[in-house]
Structures are given as structure tokens and as C-alpha cells.
Amino acid sequence: MNFDLKTLPLAAAAAEKCDLLVVLVPEGFKPGKDALSSLVALALKHGDFVAKAGKHLPMYQVPAVAARRVVLAGLGDSSARAVRQTLLALGSAIKAPQTRRVVVCFAASTVAPDAVNAAVQAVAEASYAYTTTKSKGEPRVLSRCIAGVPDATAVREGFDRGVALVAGVELAREWGNRPANHATPSLLADAAKALAKLPRIQCKVHGLAEVARLGMGAFMAVARGSEEPLRFIELRYNGAARTDAPVVLVGKGITFDTGGISIKPAPEMDEMKFDMCGAASVLGVFRALGDLQPPINVVGLIPACENMPDGRAVKPGDVVTSMSGQTIEILNTDAEGRLVLCDALTYAARFKPSALVDIATLTGACVIALGGVRSGLFANNDALADAMQQAGDTALDPCWRMPLDDDYAEGLKSNFADMGNVAGRAGGSITAAKFLQKFVGETPWAHLDIAGTAWKGGTAKGSTGRPVALLVQYLLRQAEAAVAPPVARGRSKAKKSVEAG
Numbered sequence: 001m002n003f004d005l006k007t008l009p010l011a012a013a014a015a016e017k018c019d020l021l022v023v024l025v026p027e028g029f030k031p032g033k034d035a036l037s038s039l040v041a042l043a044l045k046h047g048d049f050v051a052k053a054g055k056h057l058p059m060y061q062v063p064a065v066a067a068r069r070v071v072l073a074g075l076g077d078s079s080a081r082a083v084r085q086t087l088l089a090l091g092s093a094i095k096a097p098q099t100r101r102v103v104v105c106f107a108a109s110t111v112a113p114d115a116v117n118a119a120v121q122a123v124a125e126a127s128y129a130y131t132t133t134k135s136k137g138e139p140r141v142l143s144r145c146i147a148g149v150p151d152a153t154a155v156r157e158g159f160d161r162g163v164a165l166v167a168g169v170e171l172a173r174e175w176g177n178r179p180a181n182h183a184t185p186s187l188l189a190d191a192a193k194a195l196a197k198l199p200r201i202q203c204k205v206h207g208l209a210e211v212a213r214l215g216m217g218a219f220m221a222v223a224r225g226s227e228e229p230l231r232f233i234e235l236r237y238n239g240a241a242r243t244d245a246p247v248v249l250v251g252k253g254i255t256f257d258t259g260g261i262s263i264k265p266a267p268e269m270d271e272m273k274f275d276m277c278g279a280a281s282v283l284g285v286f287r288a289l290g291d292l293q294p295p296i297n298v299v300g301l302i303p304a305c306e307n308m309p310d311g312r313a314v315k316p317g318d319v320v321t322s323m324s325g326q327t328i329e330i331l332n333t334d335a336e337g338r339l340v341l342c343d344a345l346t347y348a349a350r351f352k353p354s355a356l357v358d359i360a361t362l363t364g365a366c367v368i369a370l371g372g373v374r375s376g377l378f379a380n381n382d383a384l385a386d387a388m389q390q391a392g393d394t395a396l397d398p399c400w401r402m403p404l405d406d407d408y409a410e411g412l413k414s415n416f417a418d419m420g421n422v423a424g425r426a427g428g429s430i431t432a433a434k435f436l437q438k439f440v441g442e443t444p445w446a447h448l449d450i451a452g453t454a455w456k457g458g459t460a461k462g463s464t465g466r467p468v469a470l471l472v473q474y475l476l477r478q479a480e481a482a483v484a485p486p487v488a489r490g491r492s493k494a495k496k497s498v499e500a501g
């Protein structure tokens with residue numbers, strides 16, 4: 001789909017030929033003299049329309065308006081959240097088969113870049129269609145979306161960010177949605193290699209021989225039950241000086257999780273194809289970085305394999321040696337995510353990261369704790385935790401910090417190894433995080449448990465592309481902070497907008 005940004009006052013929006021014109025009307029709207037303004041003012045006056053987020057008034061073939069359909073949409077306080085809410089509430093109109101061209105026009109005197117970013121993302125989210133494995137899959141109908149604003153140069157950055165995020169989120173959704181037989185570890189590796197065509201991105205893929213040489217005994221234990229060969233994917237984005245410590249992202253890439261010998265029950269087991277959504281989010285972040293080219297270094301690590309039951313599969317009670325040298329009693333083969341992650345976390349240390357962030361559909365317990373609204377956030381560093389939480393709130397991809405008291409690690413004790421891979425049922429998302437923490441040492445580390453947020457079940461079944469937006473927001477913030485010291489930052493921004501104007 002093509003997005004365009006245009007300086008477009010309401011008077012000019014009336015002349016835009018399209019199938020759907022969405023007029024975003026903020027609270028306290030000040031009408032001009034044009035036809036659309038008068039229409040909005042009249043509807044407000046009669047109470048047929050209120051400018052609250054999520055409120056709409058649809059109209060058809062309005063005189064003096066070129067669009068076939070017009071929807072007045074309440075914009076409330078004009079925040080990014082309100083933009084998103086009101087456009088997603090229009091989802092069915094945006095996704096309708098007769099909607100090829102949409103114009104979203106901000107009927108406000110000033111618009112924030114974040115609001116335009118939110119608009120671009122919401123239109124993409126509403127119109128997304130998965131087609132890869134459908135023989136008659138109807139591709140996305142929407143082919144063009146114009147964002148109309150009072151001053152295009154003032155919001156260009158937010159618009160570009162939105163377009164890059166759409167590409168990243170849609171890549172993550174695509175790989176999340178693909179069935180496991182169309183998203184094997186090797187195919188994920190190919191997708192990562194394809195990203196290396198983008199500027200400043202490199203990709204290396206390691207197979208079993210290299211993983212064995214590295215001593216990744218926990219990762220190999222999970223993979224050994226499957227006929228599909230494992231892959232260890234290593235992506236790099238080099239946006240800053242080589243001496244700059246990178247942020248390392250580690251994505252859980254279980255392309256299918258049967259549970260292994262500790263096999264899962266049949267109902268809804270198909271959803272375990274989404275168990276690589278952490279990996280997909282890393283791919284999505286790199287896709288967005290390739291577009292945005294921020295001045296920062298990022299490493300992406302993806303341990304990818306299937307978790308299957310087999311004659312050769314790892315068994316409950318087996319003890320394996322992780323790359324860190326710590327031994328693990330695998331009491332439950334369904335707690336496999338932490339096993340592939342722990343070796344990737346150990347490997348990450350070689351990059352001397354400024355921050356280490358892992359992203360994983362790790363525990364059903366996290367779904368119980370936080371549902372599908374906020375991802376679980378665990379961190380051994382308050383500054384990193386605050387930055388992640390802040391990034392999530394800003395990007396409308398929120399997370400919530402959970403505790404890491406050492407008392408939670410009690411249940412991981414084992415009589416036969418340095419640790420077991422599971423504790424009791426209580427506090428399951430926290431004990432999983434405590435397990436991971438044993439592999440990060442003093443490195444500032446955050447763990448995002450996205451089991452509840454990476455996909456939706458039921459009739460809306462499908463991946464969400466979360467938390468790509470959170471992670472990109474975090475990285476852009478880090479890049480900004482690295483380039484401009486806090487005092488100079490305000491000045492350089494002001495200079496930029498003068499140059500742009």
C-alpha cells in the first residue's frame with residue numbers, strides 16, 4: 001500500500017477524489033468558510049456528531065465533495081491514542097472491498113508528528129490481510145492512503161516513522177501468521193538474510209555444527225526432537241561508530257511448540273505456530289531500522305527450532321549443559337523457550353551490549369496475569385525498565401513491569417543440576433524470568449513476555465506485530481540520546497524545523 005503526506009486544508013480535502021474521506025475533527029474545532037467546515041459545524045450544532053474519540057457520522061455523496069463516502073470522525077484531544085481509537089473503530093469501512101483510496105484529513109490547526117504516525121499505523125492495521133497460504137486469498141484492497149495535514153513539513157518525521165513501522169509490523173505479522181510448515185527455522189533464516197539487502201544490515205546464519213561448537217547444550221536439547229534443522233540467526237544493524245556498544249535483541253524463535261515429550265493438549269495447539277513471534281518482532285524491528293537508518297548499533301539474535309516429541313527428543317529429568325556452563329535439569333520439556341533463550345543470552349555477552357532485551361511468547365501465566373493489553377516487562381535495571389515502559393506507552397504498544405525478587409527463584413532449585421527449568425505453577429511468568437536472569441550477569445537486561453500480546457485468538461485469530469512499535473520507539477530514543485546531549489537536544493530540533501520549513 002502507498003502512503004502519501006500532503007498539506008491539505010479542509011477546503012482542499014473536498015476536492016480529493018477517493019472512496020472514503022475521513023475528516024478527523026478535534027474537540028473545540030474551529031470551522032472555516034469551506035463546505036466541509038460548514039457541514040461539520042452544522043452536525044456539531046445539531047448534536048448529530050460529537051468530536052469525541054471513537055464517535056462517527058457517516059455520509060454519502062455529499063454535494064461539493066469529491067469523495068464518494070465521507071465520515072466525520074471525532075478526534076477528542078488529538079492525541080496519538082485518540083487517532084488510533086477513532087480510526088480502528090472505522091476499521092470495517094477502511095477494509096471494505098470498495099475502499100481503494102482513503103484520505104484521512106486532520107481538521108485541526110496543528111497536528112503532532114505522533115498523531116500522524118498513529119494514523120498511518122491504524123489505517124495499515126485496519127486494512128491488513130493475510131494471504132500467503134490462501135489459494136484465493138484476497139489481497140489488501142486499499143492501495144493508497146493520503147494523510148492530509150495543515151503543514152506537511154512539520155509532521156514529516158512522524159509520517160516517515162509510521163510508514164517504516166508499518167513495514168516492520170507487517171513483516172512481523174506475516175511471519176507470525178504463517179503456518180509452521182511455511183515458517184520453518186530455515187525459512188525464518190532466509191527472511192533474515194533477505195533483510196541484509198537493506199542498507200547497514202548484515203546477517204549470519206549458524207547451523208547445528210556451529211551451535212554445537214559454541215556449546216549451546218540447552219538450545220540443542222530442544223531442537224533434537226525435530227527433523228527440521230535448527231538455525232541460530234545473527235542480524236546486525238550498524239548505524240553508529242563501531243566502538244558504540246549495541247543494543248542486543250534476542251527473539252524466541254520456536255516455530256512450533258508441541259510441548260515435546262511433556263506434550264500439550266490438542267485444543268488450540270495450532271496457536272503454537274505463533275511461538276516465534278518474538279523472533280518475528282526482531283525481524284520487524286530490523287525492517288524498520290533499514291528504513292529509518294537511526295544512528296545506533298543493534299544486534300538481533302534468534303535461536304530458531306521446533307519443539308517436538310520424538311525417539312530422540314529430550315526427556316523430563318534429562319540434564320544438559322548450557323553455553324554458560326551452568327547445568328539444567330529439564331523437568332518439563334514444554335518450558336523450552338527459556339532453554340533456547342538462555343544460550344542466546346550467553347552468546348549476547350560477546351557484543352558487550354549497552355542493553356540486552358529478549359522478546360518471547362514465554363508463559364501462559366503471563367496471559368493470565370496481564371491479558372492481551374500489556375506485555376510483561378521484567379528488568380534488572382530501573383533505567384532500562386523505565387525506558388521500555390515509556391517507549392511502550394508512547395508507541396501505544398504498552399508493557400507493565402513485573403517483579404524479580406530473588407525469593408521467586410527458590411522453586412528453580414534442583415537436586416541433580418544447577419537449576420531446574422520450571423518452578424511451581426504460582427508466579428509462572430516471574431519464575432521463567434528468574435531462570436533467564438541467571439544467564440545475563442550484570443548486563444542491563446529486559447525481558448518482554450509477549451504471550452498475551454503477540455497474537456489474538458478466536459475469530460480475530462492472527463498475529464498483532466507487537467512489540468515492534470515499542471522496540472523501535474525505544475531504539476529511536478536511545479539513538480537520539482546518544483547523538484544529542486540533553487541540553488543541546490532542544491536546540492538541534494528547533495534548527496531542524498527551521499531548515500525544513
Ligand code: BES
Pocket residue numbers: 257259275332334335336337361362363364365367422423428451452
Ligand atoms: N509457548 C509457551 C507459552 C504459551 C502458552 C504462550 C500459551 C501462549 C499461550 C511456552 O513454551 C510454554 O509452554 N510454557 C509453559 C511453561 C510451563 C511448562 C512452566 C506454560 O506456560 O504453560
Ligand code: MN
Pocket residue numbers: 257259333334335336337
Ligand atoms: Mn512450551
Ligand code: ZN
Pocket residue numbers: 254257275334336337361362
Ligand atoms: Zn513455547
